[in-house]
Amino acid sequence: MTPATAGAVSAAQAHSAHNYHPLPVVVAEAEGAWMTDIEGRRYLDMLAGYSALNFGHGNRRLIEAAKAQLDRVTLTSRAFYHDRFADFCTRLAALCGMEAVLPMNTGAEAVETAVKTARKWGYRVKGVPEGMAKIVVAGNNFHGRTTTIVSFSTDHEARADYGPYTPGFDIVPYGDLTSLREALTDNTVAVLLEPVQGEAGVIVPPEGYLPGVRELTRERGVLFIADEIQSGLGRTGRTFACEHEGVVPDMYVLGKALGGGVVPVSAVVSSWPVLGVFRPGEHGSTFGGNPLACAVALEVIGLLESGEFQRRATELGHRLHHALGLLAEEGDAVRAVRGRGLWAGVDVDPSYGTGREISERLMERGVLVKDTHSSTIRLAPPLVISEEDLDWGLARLREVLSRRP
Missing domain, CATH: 3.40.640.10 (Type I PLP-dependent aspartate aminotransferase-like (Major domain))
Incomplete structure (x- = not known):
């Protein structure tokens, strides 16, 4: 963690109730499937606000609708x-x-x-x-x-x-x-x-x-x-x-x-x-x-x-689950994969780390996910994510799970 990020995290913790345990990344801007922290480093968002950001960060139609109504x-x-x-x-x-x-x-x-x-x-x-x-x-x-x-x-x-x-x-x-x-x-x-x-x-x-x-x-x-x-x-x-x-x-x-x-x-x-x-x-x-x-x-x-986003979730979901299925077949890091559409839960063998530790290693590689129930990570990228970005994020997951720490 850099001094600037550490300082921002410390300031946030000083007067905020500790009912969350965020990853130590401090987001300043976001667009589409990507977020940028206070030091300019970009991260691929593979959580999408627990599905609140299905249509991506800063979706222009939604932002313009909000701006027009604000006036x-x-x-x-x-x-x-x-x-x-x-x-x-x-x-x-x-x-x-x-x-x-x-x-x-x-x-x-x-x-x-x-x-x-x-x-x-x-x-x-x-x-x-x-x-x-x-x-x-x-x-x-x-x-x-x-x-x-x-x-x-x-x-x-x-x-x-x-x-x-x-x-x-x-x-x-x-x-x-x-x-x-x-x-x-x-x-x-x-x-x-x-x-x-x-x-x-x-x-x-x-x-x-x-x-x-x-x-x-x-x-x-x-x-x-x-x-x-x-x-x-x-x-x-x-x-x-x-x-x-x-x-x-x-x-x-x-x-x-x-x-x-x-x-x-x-x-x-x-x-x-x-x-x-x-x-x-x-x-x-x-x-x-x-x-x-x-x-x-x-x-x-x-x-x-329009049906566009349902189709994207179906098509990209096939890509997501195919890649995760291969990852599960190739080694012993992944115990199980579940999900539907552009949404997956991945159970990781504890010998490779807790869900939190896996999330932290992915963060270091520029991918943001969230753990649940100790050894499970959830993948739910915005439905606007490109095939290339999805593949890139999954490649980082493969790197993290390629060997035990």
Whole structure:
């Protein structure tokens, strides 16, 4: 670490809570799939803000949309209508093949909104006795970090020391339809799942699992809520990861890429029989659906409507997984590779280093990734990355894993 970088890192740590452990790189500029630090060194971004930057850094369409809106109006609160709101809700609902949109800001807010929606629907529509609603979730999930959400996390680091925990959730193994079937009761109002578990290490469920969830929830009169905050909006090669198995949930939870890496934008999208349970004053957000957010998100929707980014994720995803497959075959450094589209989790043999150590060695070679669960690294470059840059980044990974340290 150079003195300039060390000084910037030390200054950041001096007055910032240590709830993150960033890699020691201090970014000053970024464009497309590349970031530049305060000393002018360039790094290939292979994380893309956990899919928040699906369309790359500084995407011109998104930046221009934001600039134009900044000169008009940025915030009204939902006390009033504004002229971007109707178009945003209409087009997002159409993109999802649904009817109604409830906009929020962050992914965790959208998940909280989905939980509240499901419970209210359970009481008002399904007829569950007051205070008895249950939501089934999967082990190793990641849906955010609010008190309620960590209450149904199985990750000790995410959950420890935040009790007392919110009741009303049943946890079953991810990918296990038998356990899910046994967990459903007359008081179950929803099943909340990630179609691909991102934070767990890009875990793709067994074939037939999502259709099975859809069938079970229909049979039992339960809402199927798909958290597509990381997996959605082009990342897996489809607009939504659920589409890979022809599944349409009752509710989508969206975030991250919906704001294009410019502003936080999230939303719950569903049908009127579900979102219609809300009445004025029962739920809200000062910034949710603000004009600036809607303007940027409308451009994101336009990018997705073209289909270009879904095609890129599919084509580049084949290239990514082919290269990782070869790497796994050639030696003992890679224990497993998982993923879908331009998204992969790579389990590294601990003798080659922890996920953090692998990430640091890649950083030294100009590639930025993030570890999870000790020995796994995640690869999720922006969908705008070129074939040449993708190959270059994967070559650096090959170098790092070519021999034990």
